[in-house]
Amino acid sequence: GAGVSQSPRYKVAKRGQDVALRCDPISGHVSLFWYQQALGQGPEFLTYFQNEAQLDKSGLPSDRFFAERPEGSVSTLKIQRTQQEDSAVYLCASSPRGAFTEYFGPGTRLTVT
Amino acid sequence: GENVEQHPSTLSVQEGDSAVIKCTYSDSASNYFPWYKQELGKGPQLIIDIRSNVGEKKDQRIAVTLNKTAKHFSLHITETQPEDSAVYFCAASRPSGGSYIPTFGRGTSLIVHP
Numbered sequence: 001g002a003g004v005s006q007s008p009r010y011k012v013a014k015r016g017q018d019v020a021l022r023c024d025p026i027s028g029h030v031s032l033f034w035y036q037q038a039l040g041q042g043p044e045f046l047t048y049f050q051n052e053a054q055l056d057k058s059g060l061p062s063d064r065f066f067a068e069r070p071e072g073s074v075s076t077l078k079i080q081r082t083q084q085e086d087s088a089v090y091l092c093a094s095s096p097r098g099a100f101t102e103y104f105g106p107g108t109r110l111t112v113t
Numbered sequence: 114g115e116n117v118e119q120h121p122s123t124l125s126v127q128e129g130d131s132a133v134i135k136c137t138y139s140d141s142a143s144n145y146f147p148w149y150k151q152e153l154g155k156g157p158q159l160i161i162d163i164r165s166n167v168g169e170k171k172d173q174r175i176a177v178t179l180n181k182t183a184k185h186f187s188l189h190i191t192e193t194q195p196e197d198s199a200v201y202f203c204a205a206s207r208p209s210g211g212s213y214i215p216t217f218g219r220g221t222s223l224i225v226h227p
Contacts (some may be wrong), residue, residue: 004156031211031212040219040220041219041220042117042119042202042204042217042218042219042220043157043202043215043217044217045214045215045216048209048210048212048214050210050211050212055209055210055211055212056209056210056214091156091157093156095212100145100147100162100206100212100213101147101159101162102147102159102215103159104149104156104157104158105156106154106155106156107155107156
């Protein structure tokens with residue numbers, strides 16, 4: 001079956017531009033997570049949704065980062081006024097109800113020039 | 114917040130040898146410990162996990178041990194194969210809003226030479 005998909009796979013943005021990254025979780029998965037992975041590092045938690053409710057956004061690094069999941073399925077991570085330090089791979093993961101296992105997508109590699 | 118230390122950062126072994134990766138964590142509230150394998154250009158994939166009420170878990174060539182008192186846990190891979198070459202991440206997860214939020218280690222690059 002289809003796994004977690006993310007689009008675009010690669011994004012180059014000029015400093016100051018806004019970007020929107022999309023995540024399509026596995027159908028029926030209740031939980032959705034966003035992570036930021038810098039080169040050579042482990043993923044760092046950004047935010048978590050259960051259905052459409054954003055239950056934890058403690059990892060968002062600044063108010064330039066915003067995530068939404070309005071209908072409890074597809075999610076968008078938006079970064080406003082991108083800066084060079086935002087360059088990273090942004091990973092999305094989903095999880096079914098009552099399960100701990102997270103299924104990761106391939107990520108979106110964002111490069112800010 | 115949680116701090117996860119992972120060692121070594123690089124591990125090079127011969128095919129058939131065993132590989133051991135060790136992690137420590139700081140937050141006693143963490144009670145779920147997954148291990149992930151990440152290949153180039155792909156997202157992490159769960160390979161094994163352990164809950165805090167269990168000391169050891171094994172799945173074929175992979176085993177994980179947990180010492181909650183000392184706050185450390187380890188991944189053991191036996192009879193390594195070239196296809197085991199990848200980056201491995203440990204994580205210590207705390208409960209939050211009905212799920213678990215992981216803090217990842219910095220990763221171990223495992224290279225298995227044929």
